[in-house]
Amino acid sequence: GENVEQHPSTLSVQEGDSAVIKCTYSDSASNYFPWYKQELGKGPQLIIDIRSNVGEKKDQRIAVTLNKTAKHFSLHITETQPEDSAVYFCAAKDTGFQKLVFGTGTRLLVSP
Amino acid sequence: EADIYQTPRYLVIGTGKKITLECSQTMGHDKMYWYQQDPGMELHLIHYSYGVNSTEKGDLSSESTVSRIRTEHFPLTLESARPSHTSQYLCASSDHRDYEKLFFGSGTQLSVL
Numbered sequence: 001g002e003n004v005e006q007h008p009s010t011l012s013v014q015e016g017d018s019a020v021i022k023c024t025y026s027d028s029a030s031n032y033f034p035w036y037k038q039e040l041g042k043g044p045q046l047i048i049d050i051r052s053n054v055g056e057k058k059d060q061r062i063a064v065t066l067n068k069t070a071k072h073f074s075l076h077i078t079e080t081q082p083e084d085s086a087v088y089f090c091a092a093k094d095t096g097f098q099k100l101v102f103g104t105g106t107r108l109l110v111s112p
Numbered sequence: 113e114a115d116i117y118q119t120p121r122y123l124v125i126g127t128g129k130k131i132t133l134e135c136s137q138t139m140g141h142d143k144m145y146w147y148q149q150d151p152g153m154e155l156h157l158i159h160y161s162y163g164v165n166s167t168e169k170g171d172l173s174s175e176s177t178v179s180r181i182r183t184e185h186f187p188l189t190l191e192s193a194r195p196s197h198t199s200q201y202l203c204a205s206s207d208h209r210d211y212e213k214l215f216f217g218s219g220t221q222l223s224v225l
Contacts, residue, residue, distance in 0.1 A: 034212065036214075042219075099157065099160070100212065105153035105154065
């Protein structure tokens, strides 16, 4: 089955800086890679996703890149703001079981 | 407004008690899921359902049970709670037309003393 590794586990940045979170996956047949944001006291919320036929996708200050050859994908947040502080999860779709496999999460702290 | 609701938000109970965590969604989604989130943040799938009268065990073994008698309702039951069951439980749902996109509830934080 699919295995997803996520780094770093914690990330501290100053407001206005960029933040990058990286994930690797094991199943070369995986074709869907979402990112979820979990704020304190809430459930995870989908913020952006990418499919394997696309190399990059942007939505305002967030972007996701995918390298199928290396089997890794990354979340990029530019001009970070304190409200970006949260736990971020990457995931990959396990093509065998048709379920999402989540990474271990990254706690992002943006200091004013 | 379409949403997914979990009750209670917090629950503190003694060992040996039977509990049921409620999850309801108003989006008409056919797929529903239960995740257990440990203090280290990891999300572990413990149960899922692809529709009424369909339930499957997830990747992480759990002593809990689930039922799916109605599309909108997916309760999780622990017959005899133990301190090892202390965790955050998250319910999620997705539509069969776009099943990869999960919608999560706010979770139930369970503490078993």
